[in-house]
Amino acid sequence: MSVLPPVRRDRIVGELPQCFKKEASLHSRTSFHPKVVSACQEQRTGTVGRFKISKIIVVGDLSVGKTCLINRFCKNTFDKNYKATIGVDFEMERFEVLGVPFSLQLWDTAGQERFKCIASTYYRGAQAIIITFDLSNVVSLEHTRQWLQDALKENDPSSVLLFLVGAKKDLSSPSQYVLIEKDALKVAKEMKAEYWAISSLTGENVKEFFFRVASLTFESSVLAELEKRSARNIGEVVRINSNDSNLYMTTKKRKSKCCK
């Protein structure tokens, strides 16, 4: 029996949410991977949905809007006063993706230099990294490469999903936005990250962004689980085959014994 309350109705994902910009997205498919869809239908998702909690870390310069982004999504609140995050903080969000419960642990890390060494001890084991910058501050975009490099020291670059998020969209005029978006798309492509622009003040794209993060993280977790299982099955076949030959040998041996 589950002790957890049911997943909120507004956290249910039935279809793959679309990317923000096609030229800087993690994949161009418009729906979930067919193997993932059938695994969910047949309840073959293994640890995903039962025990697994996916860790997501949010990094970036001080005051770019990391805490506000998480608070807008998780609590639907916005605080205009800046309160620096000291070390780290985290929020849990429960989703249901293709009928399977799926939890995200969102780690909000400190951007201030003096807290960075505490925060970086929590980078390990992330399934996705959200590198955040302020759309009204080009220097914070330049610093994103360094943030990524630091976060990747503690994670496997080949399996972690990357998102580059420009925050405070409401602060830039359309003409300013066009300019910074050009640079941001370049950085995102270089990093192999998916690019998003959001505003925690107005809420623009916040829910869409986290639904995309949850869905892509879920999809990659299920694919990894299926791969693990098929590797285990191959191992099982080899083991059965080797047992077969042992059995054959034993029978033969027994036979010869009995003929003596």
Ligand SMILES: Nc1nc2c(ncn2[C@@H]2O[C@H](COP(=O)(O)OP(=O)(O)OP(=O)(O)O)[C@@H](O)[C@H]2O)c(=O)[nH]1
């Ligand atoms: N106009 C506007 N202001 C924002 C937005 N997001 C955050 N802010 C403001 O920017 C300041 C910093 O926001 P935080 O979310 O605390 O920044 P942070 O990245 O968590 O900072 P550290 O914890 O020090 O790393 C606060 O005063 C927020 O109100 C936004 O979307 N629009």
Ligand SMILES: [Mg+2]
């Ligand atoms: Mg903060």
